[in-house]
Structure formats: C-alpha cells, structure tokens
Amino acid sequence: MGYSDGVGPSDQVSVDARRAVEDAVWAPSVHNTQPWRFGLHGARISLSADADRRLDVADPDGREMLISCGAALYNLRCSLRALGYAPRVRMLPDPDRPHLLADVDLEPGEPADQQALRERAQIRRRRTHRGGFRPDPVPAGVLTAMRYDAEREGARLVEAVDAHVKGALAALTEAAEHVQQRIPAHTAEMARWAPSPRTGRADGVQEGAYPQRSPQAVPQTVPHFADRDFARGHGWGVQVAPDAPGVGAGVVGLALLLVSGGDAPADWLRSGQAMQRLLLRAAEGDLAVAFHTQALEVPELRAFISARFCGGGHPQMLLRLGVAEGEGLESVRRPVEEVIEAT
Ligand SMILES: Cc1cc2nc3c(=O)[nH]c(=O)nc-3n(C[C@H](O)[C@H](O)[C@H](O)COP(=O)(O)O)c2cc1C
Structure with missing residues (x-):
C-alpha cells in the first residue's frame, strides 16, 4: 500500500479501489455479458449483479451470471492483495438485496508478495481459448x-x-x-x-x-x-x-x-x-x-x-x-465508468 505522488491516505484508497475494479472487469463472463456493477464507497467496494444482463433463456436462475460475478470478485481480491491490502469479503451481506453479491473492505495488509503480483499480472493476459491444443503435456x-x-x-x-x-x-x-x-x-x-x-x-x-x-x-x-x-x-x-x-x-x-x-x-x-x-x-x-x-x-x-x-x-x-494452438484471441470490455457507481 504505497502512496502515489501528492495523494493523501484516503485518496490513495480511492485510487486503489478504482484500480482493483479496472482489473475486476477482465474476468470472464458468459457470452461476455459483463453482468456486474461496482459501488465505490470510501474503503469499501460493493459488487452487485446487473440482472438486465442475465441470459433469460440459457440462464434463468442466474447461475452463470453469479459465476461470472464470482470471477470478478476473485480479481478484486487478487488485485487488492497485490496493491498491499488485506481485503475482507462479506458475500451476500443483505438478504433483502439479493443482487448485492459482496462487500469488500480494503483493510491495511502486508506489502504485496511476489505470488500476488504474478497472479495479478495474469488478469489481463488471460483469454478464453477456442479450438484445439498442442500435444504438449500439462505439467x-x-x-x-x-x-x-x-x-x-x-x-x-x-x-x-x-x-x-x-x-x-x-x-x-x-x-x-x-x-x-x-x-x-x-x-x-x-x-x-x-x-x-x-x-x-x-x-x-x-x-x-x-x-x-x-x-x-x-x-x-x-x-x-x-x-x-x-x-x-x-x-x-x-x-x-x-x-x-x-x-x-x-x-x-x-x-x-x-x-x-x-x-x-x-x-x-x-x-x-x-x-x-x-x-x-x-x-x-x-x-x-x-x-x-x-x-x-x-x-x-x-x-x-x-x-x-x-x-x-x-x-x-x-x-x-x-497448451494453446495458434494465436491468442481478442476480447473487449466496457469502460469502467459504465460499471462504477461512486458515492
Ligand atoms: C459461466 C461461463 C460460461 C461460459 N461458457 C462458454 C462456452 O460455453 N463457450 C465459450 O466459448 N466460452 C464460454 N465462456 C467464456 C466467455 O465467452 C468469455 O469469458 C467472454 O467472451 C470474455 O472473453 P475472455 O474470457 O477471453 O476475456 C463462458 C464464461 C463463463 C464465465
């Protein structure tokens, strides 16, 4: 948790929360629906499902929607650890608001270890593969x-x-x-x-x-x-x-x-x-x-x-x-402004 130039501690938390959301959206989601919203409230990030993006026919219960949001939640956790926080997660914190999937509090943590940094570096590198693999064995x-x-x-x-x-x-x-x-x-x-x-x-x-x-x-x-x-x-x-x-x-x-x-x-x-x-x-x-x-x-x-x-x-x-056969494929994401609600 290091401070950027000219930025105070609480501003730094806001900067880092936004960075974590920028990583979170690179999670895979069914048909790339990106069915999530993030609330930024000081040292808390809330993750909600965007039910307008649920697949009504293929996924009427929202199971795949929540798997997609779970992947985004993992990215949040991973990114925050790499930024030097100890994220505290409460899943489904309010039974009256089923679309509120998690509250993540940014608590001060240890300096990021190499494993957290390596893992975070994969978030934007990872892509869904479609096609065959090389014969090379999986270690x-x-x-x-x-x-x-x-x-x-x-x-x-x-x-x-x-x-x-x-x-x-x-x-x-x-x-x-x-x-x-x-x-x-x-x-x-x-x-x-x-x-x-x-x-x-x-x-x-x-x-x-x-x-x-x-x-x-x-x-x-x-x-x-x-x-x-x-x-x-x-x-x-x-x-x-x-x-x-x-x-x-x-x-x-x-x-x-x-x-x-x-x-x-x-x-x-x-x-x-x-x-x-x-x-x-x-x-x-x-x-x-x-x-x-x-x-x-x-x-x-x-x-x-x-x-x-x-x-x-x-x-x-x-x-x-x-081991992938062929070139990596492309993917797209919406700008984070579309998925962030700041209070
Ligand atoms: C719950 C879930 C189900 C998925 N099912 C399929 C699938 O059946 N076929 C497929 O090609 N990709 C599937 N995907 C991958 C998404 O299409 C992919 O994550 C999305 O297009 C974004 O691309 P990216 O993962 O390369 O960033 C699935 C992803 C999730 C999270």
Whole structure:
C-alpha cells in the first residue's frame, strides 16, 4: 500500500479501489455479458449483479451470471492483495438485496508478495481459448495447484481421466448444442450477445474472439467438444492459416469439471472465484482454457452429469486445459465508468 505522488491516505484508497475494479472487469463472463456493477464507497467496494444482463433463456436462475460475478470478485481480491491490502469479503451481506453479491473492505495488509503480483499480472493476459491444443503435456504440478486452488475457494476440480467419461462429456456438449439451436428464443439470445462485426460494441463475443470455421471443417479436437456457434453461419471469425501446425488435428487437452457441494447463489459465487483462481494459475503456467458449458444449461443434461460424473455434486463449469494452438484471441470490455457507481 504505497502512496502515489501528492495523494493523501484516503485518496490513495480511492485510487486503489478504482484500480482493483479496472482489473475486476477482465474476468470472464458468459457470452461476455459483463453482468456486474461496482459501488465505490470510501474503503469499501460493493459488487452487485446487473440482472438486465442475465441470459433469460440459457440462464434463468442466474447461475452463470453469479459465476461470472464470482470471477470478478476473485480479481478484486487478487488485485487488492497485490496493491498491499488485506481485503475482507462479506458475500451476500443483505438478504433483502439479493443482487448485492459482496462487500469488500480494503483493510491495511502486508506489502504485496511476489505470488500476488504474478497472479495479478495474469488478469489481463488471460483469454478464453477456442479450438484445439498442442500435444504438449500439462505439467502435473500445475494441475495439482489448480485442484488446490479450487478447494481453497470451496469447490472441487475433477479431471475426466477415463476416455469414455471424456467422450460422454463431449457427446453431451454436442447434444446440448443441438437442443439449444432448435429453440428460437435461444438463437435470438445468442444473436444478441454475438453481434455482427464492426458494431463497435464493448461487450458480447466479437468476431476477433473465435476462429472462423468452414462448412467442411474437420472437428478440431478428438473427442470433439462442440464450440458455440457465435458466427451463426455468417462466416465470421478469425482466419486460421490452413497449413498452421496441428490445425484440424488439435488435441482435446484435459477435460475438467468444476464441482460444488451445494447449488445456491453462495455456491455459484464461490465457484466463480474458484474458477478465476485456477484460470489465473493456468495462465501463469502458459496454459490455456476453453469453456464448454452448453450441457450445463440444459437441466436434464446437467442432472445427468451430476449423477454420473460428479458423485451427486453440482457441476458448475466444463473446461478443457492445454497448451494453446495458434494465436491468442481478442476480447473487449466496457469502460469502467459504465460499471462504477461512486458515492
Ligand atoms: C459461466 C461461463 C460460461 C461460459 N461458457 C462458454 C462456452 O460455453 N463457450 C465459450 O466459448 N466460452 C464460454 N465462456 C467464456 C466467455 O465467452 C468469455 O469469458 C467472454 O467472451 C470474455 O472473453 P475472455 O474470457 O477471453 O476475456 C463462458 C464464461 C463463463 C464465465
């Protein structure tokens, strides 16, 4: 907690709170909806869900919205620790205001340690990966650390080691993709959040965020985990050189389920924090993570995955982990002014 030139202690807290929010918004969010608002009240930052940005069709209960906000909450905590504070978090502090997700108090802490600084440095570097991975193995130490990260945040990271479990998860993802594409309200919702190129929007999944696919494209991974159809047949997306090494033959990487014991808003918030903590850990190890959450948005398929592959625990995220094939993709965020309310 060092003072900037010409800035007094309470001003410094305000400067640092704003910096932490600038980091928080780089959290992943479902369809890049960025469903959050931050209140700055002196040494307190409050985080609220912006329910206008919830996916009414895919996420009527707001589970994915709260996972996204949980990821932003983890970024806040991480950033504040790196700035030399000991953030004190109260989750869901007011039962009468369910959209108020957390109050975070900036208490004086120890000088930032190297780990906090390294972790914070990953916040803006991390991107969602879409496509195959290189055959390079994932170092066992990183996976062990990611498991530990999940447990420290109150969730569990389960690897689908068995080839048949992995194949079943891929098949369920594909099935969910077909089920969802048959629902006009679902495709309309996708269209809202995967806008056509050059709209200049600072949210949603933009063209620079996913690879272009040709109609005859060979599945990029085996077993094949279906990607979301953000281009919706328009041919949008980043062009991938056809002779790039491994294109069309990318490997699937490790398939991972993030699982929680309960399935209430507090569990979703915790799962979001666990997810972000392990995503930053992966980024620090130069590993990339792809998300495939379609099956978890179809209640019957989610219940099936819970019963068969999570021992009755609640699957919150389905991820693939590996060494990225190809260039990093782009992402956008709204300016923080749009999400900050100062009092
Ligand atoms: C709860 C949740 C579910 C997600 N599901 C998917 C998914 O099924 N497919 C996908 O490509 N990305 C998925 N994402 C990633 C978001 O699309 C991504 O975070 C967002 O577009 C911002 O991009 P960035 O992560 O590169 O910053 C998901 C993210 C969250 C938090």
